[in-house]
Amino acid sequence: VHYAVTSALHARRARQWGCRAPPFKGHNWFLGVDNVLAMDKADKACQLPQFLYDEHVEMGCSTFAEGFIGDVFITYEPKNIQAILATQFQDFEIGQRRRGALLPLLGDGIFTTDGQMWEHSRSLLRPQFARDQIADLTLEQRHVEDMFKCFNMVDGWTSLDLAPVFFRFTMDSATEFLFGQSTHTQAAYAASSRGEKNVGEFQWADIGTRFDRGTYAIGVRARMADVYWLYYPKSFREDIREIHRFADACIADGMNRAKTSAPEKTAERYVFLDELLKATNDPVEIRSQLLNILLAGRDTTAGLLGWTFWNLTRHPDVYQKLRTAIVEEFGTYDSSKAITFTQLKACSYLQYVMMETLRLFPSVPANARLATRNTTLPYGGGPDGSSPVYVKKGQEVTYSVYVMHRRREIWGSNADEFVPERWIGRKLGWEYLPFNGGPRVCLGQQFALTEAGYVITKILQRFDKIEKTDPSDVQWHNYNTTSAPKRVLVRMHQAS
């Protein structure tokens, strides 16, 4: 009786608000279990984003409902995404599922909370991202040098898989920037490649692998929706313990620095942790916020770098054009010309290459929000899709920018081709959202583009040719919480 009454109430409200139902993707099994299994299969085959795209083609529309253990909505419609993220921000939240899935590893922080807790995190962290020194290029330079030490050069060429290279690089630079202490995974890797045993200074080198396993585990938990708590294996618990031990040791060091250092000494190098200690001295809160940012910033940037080189190896003309632009702007590798945030921004072709990579391969291909109250999506209902869609409190709306970024109606018939030139004179709107939009827009966008732009510049200065050694051109997504290419097999020639 209760179900019938609430259904009737929802139907009446939907009528009053002028809502119509969107197309429905049917299912053959109870509650749409077959849809869940099909998605899981695509995920295991590293093809989840393509699966979402194929679903869009199959449905022939940009918003639909799907049986997925309860009805959820899927949308690739800029107007709807703008509503969820900005104009109707109060009607949607990240919700308990994501929080629950991520909490054991990350704790409460900007990425895992809603409402007042999120507002508190955002106001604590935002001032840090407004600073000029947010991306410290001297720090990046040292880690890029460590990266090159891992390259094995034979007759001027190196052959390698760049995908793990970028994960080690971003781990080392992000931990130094956030925690004041690098994990030195690159130096440890170089030492072990030379057959040396890891010693003292590489004490935390395994944190990289542990964090990789940890993000994989939270990815599994996030996909399990409400029963995320069923997946909590011993290895995950051990990884969490060690990651927290690393963070706590860094925080204890930071607290000692704050007590003992003269003010001019702490200002020597920008450390995020030291800045947070000026605003709060709760070590658990600091640990949680730093780990939240590590998750938000590390894998995403590694993904951007990986997909950039995945594309460049398949477009040698773009590689050469970009290299010419970089050498013109910054000189060759040994040039003493400084590389600055402003110059990186001004190097238009470099920016276009990154924007085009993030269009075709956004680091967060799909995302979701839950309705906090009965509400609407402005578009997608009725036979022509022009009516609002009724969304019940608690219902999930999944949005995929991967699909939106490839829609032909928006990007033209070459939507799935890599063409950096399309960005010349193009204005950004809600149809392009690699960094999200609205009040929860990515805080690290400038940081990420500076860091990635710097790394791309240094690699192109140093290597004048790149060739792909992977016989396959299939996109394999290594997709836990974010997407990176599974492998980027290349051969690169060092410029003389």
Ligand code: HEM
């Ligand atoms: C290519 C690199 C990056 C991409 C594509 C990216 C993308 C995104 C996206 C899509 C979100 C929204 C997630 C959601 O609301 O569900 C987000 C949030 C966030 N990002 Fe980034 N990000 C990148 C790098 C970074 C970096 C380097 C940092 C920090 C150093 C960072 C810090 C954050 C933070 C703190 C949030 C949470 C904002 C909030 O909820 O208020 N991101 N990012």
